[in-house]
Amino acid sequence: MNCTYRLANKVELADQSSPYRPEQPWFLPPHRRIETIYEAIADGVTCEGGRMILITGGAGYIGAHVALQWLGNGEDVVILDNLCNSQRAAIERISTLAGKRPEFIQGDVRNRRLLDNLLRDYPIDAVVHCAGLKAVGESVREPLRYFDTNVGGSLTLCQAMAQAGVFHLVFSSSATVYGDCATLPINENCATGQPTNPYGMSKLMSENIMKSVASSDPRWSIGLLRYFNPIGAHPSGLLGEAPTSTPNNLLPYLLEVASGQRAQLSVFGNDYPTPDGTGIRDYLHVVDLALGHVCALGALRDRHGVSIWNLGTGRGYSVLEVVSAFEQVTGIKIPLRIEARRPGDIARCWADPQKALEELGWQASRSLHSMLADAWRWQCNQLGQVDVRQAN
Numbered sequence: 447m448n449c450t451y452r453l454a455n456k457v458e459l460a461d462q463s464s465p466y467r468p469e470q471p472w473f474l475p476p477h478r479r480i481e482t483i484y485e486a487i488a489d490g491v492t493c494e495g496g497r498m499i500l501i502t503g504g505a506g507y508i509g510a511h512v513a514l515q516w517l518g519n520g521e522d523v524v525i526l527d528n529l530c531n532s533q534r535a536a537i538e539r540i541s542t543l544a545g546k547r548p549e550f551i552q553g554d555v556r557n558r559r560l561l562d563n564l565l566r567d568y569p570i571d572a573v574v575h576c577a578g579l580k581a582v583g584e585s586v587r588e589p590l591r592y593f594d595t596n597v598g599g600s601l602t603l604c605q606a607m608a609q610a611g612v613f614h615l616v617f618s619s620s621a622t623v624y625g626d627c628a629t630l631p632i633n634e635n636c637a638t639g640q641p642t643n644p645y646g647m648s649k650l651m652s653e654n655i656m657k658s659v660a661s662s663d664p665r666w667s668i669g670l671l672r673y674f675n676p677i678g679a680h681p682s683g684l685l686g687e688a689p690t691s692t693p694n695n696l697l698p699y700l701l702e703v704a705s706g707q708r709a710q711l712s713v714f715g716n717d718y719p720t721p722d723g724t725g726i727r728d729y730l731h732v733v734d735l736a737l738g739h740v741c742a743l744g745a746l747r748d749r750h751g752v753s754i755w756n757l758g759t760g761r762g763y764s765v766l767e768v769v770s771a772f773e774q775v776t777g778i779k780i781p782l783r784i785e786a787r788r789p790g791d792i793a794r795c796w797a798d799p800q801k802a803l804e805e806l807g808w809q810a811s812r813s814l815h816s817m818l819a820d821a822w823r824w825q826c827n828q829l830g831q832v833d834v835r836q837a838n
């Protein structure tokens with residue numbers, strides 16, 4: 447089966463790095479924007495039919511955007527998710543946006559029998575494994591649950607895939623496997639560090655399992671996608687991150703402050719060796735990230751063994767730069783409080799995304815302003831509050 451793909455983000459949605467202006471094309475009503483996206487993807491990616499892609503964790507933040515990419519391209523998708531950190535409503539949103547329903551199975555990726563049945567009953571020929579737990583602090587308090595879900599889930603999935611003869615796998619890994627990398631930007635040859643928490647260790651352990659599995663049988667083709675900091679939402683404002691408890695990450699917390707659910711944003715440290723003293727990260731748009739999965743799976747069709755790709759923009763922003771850009775995009779002032787450094791945080795982290803560009807033709811192209819505007823649109827839609835168009 448051939449999968450041809452081209453850099454879909456060449457047909458950009460009039461993304462721009464200039465300040466937010468309502469007259470700009472990306473401000474078009476959501477439905478026009480969605481059509482534009484699908485035109486771009488349908489034009490950019492064509493796959494021969496008769497097969498399905500299994501997306502574990504496909505009701506979650508990243509998995510849902512990945513599912514949407516494939517469905518929007520006319521592909522058939524099966525989503526397996528136990529909904530421990532997502533809601534069935536996400537499946538409805540994906541269906542509405544794609545104009546096509548994914549098959550949805552509510553279940554656990556550690557359930558071997560369920561996986562065996564699923565791989566027998568659907569013509570699945572590739573898996574994107576997003577299911578997992580991701581809260582760093584929680585992983586410190588409940589390490590066994592994290593190893594069980596993240597490592598156990600990867601192990602069970604690989605076992606079931608091998609038995610079913612399905613050998614194409616894309617894995618949601620993380621830049622956290624690099625630890626505190628001494629050189630920047632971080633490329634794929636940088637040594638994997640010593641993750642400072644069980645979450646990071648569970649990702650590194652899963653990667654190592656997959657490397658061993660791939661070495662044992664040449665039929666495997668596995669892509670380890672090391673995400674940097676995905677943020678943003680679908681530009682329609684209909685799909686995005688929906689934390690079920692207090693957010694740990696910068697952007698979801700900032701959105702809750704902006705919408706009045708929380709009083710202020712804590713800035714964890716302003717004494718880092720960075721220009722403004724706050725931590726620098728490589729934020730990338732979740733839609734760009736989702737496109738990276740399509741490109742990666744396309745490339746895996748012609749590869750064997752393990753391939754590793756950083757998915758990031760190659761550019762870092764500090765916490766204060768993100769806050770300032772958000773204020774510019776929305777016109778909302780964010781109350782801040784400088785606090786002590788968060789344990790386990792590093793000062794600076796951004797990707798060298800060159801390998802993904804050379805080998806996948808993938809490049810993140812959406813600007814920080816787009817990420818923030820789209821995230822805010824999603825937040826407003828969810829809360830039915832401020833109209834983002836009036837926010838400036």
Ligand code: NAD
Binds near residue numbers: 595
């Ligand atoms: P998410 O919590 O929104 O999505 C994960 C999904 O997996 C959820 O829908 C959850 O219900 C499901 N899930 C969890 N355990 C499961 C199990 N045992 N069986 C079946 N389903 C299960 O998180 P996300 O941000 O979409 O992250 C997706 C993947 O990407 C995760 O593996 C995460 O570790 C990884 N990742 C995320 C980030 C980030 O910043 N969001 C960064 C790097 C890597």
Ligand code: UFG
Binds near residue numbers: 727
């Ligand atoms: N930060 C704050 N206040 C907050 C939250 C975060 O100042 O309320 C700061 C952090 O100190 C850091 C930056 O914002 O400097 C980004 O923090 P996030 O928690 O948003 O992201 P991390 O870089 O710590 O980690 C995220 C994911 C991990 C993933 C990693 C990959 O949480 O799962 O990106 O780079 F592995």
